Amino acid sequence: MEKKLERIINNYLYEDIKEIQKSENLRNLGLDSMSSIELLISIETEFDIQIPDSYLVPGTFENFEKLKETIESILLP
Template sequence: MQSHEADIANRITALVRGILEQNSLSAEVTSETKLVDIGLTSMDMVNLMLSVEAEFDFTIPQGEITPENFQSVGTLQRMIVGQLQPTAA
């Protein structure tokens, strides 16, 4: 299961790097890097949210669209893993 979570983190990191490149920014992106500290604006966060939904083929529930979930690659990864896990019956 660890490799699945690492794959999710890598895909999120790629999305963040893509947004940085669009803005002509360069920064090291780790799982704990604060996204606002590397230059992502509120519009970039909206683009990231839409990119995450497209990349992982699900709609982020309104209750999960919080500043806490969009702080870093790691916080996004935890939210996505939680959303993609099948619900226990």
């Protein structure tokens, strides 16, 4: 799951997520509001999940670890 998420996120960043700290703020790496929406759609498609509206807050997309925790909480309730 982690490798799949890395691959998805890397499509929307200036730097490879493997080369940086997973706690690094994704906005500092090039994730803007438009790419956040595109990332959300990609995650929902790739993991076959629906991210609830209540999760659609800036903190969810803060860094790799937060995104991973969000997906895990949906996949493994």
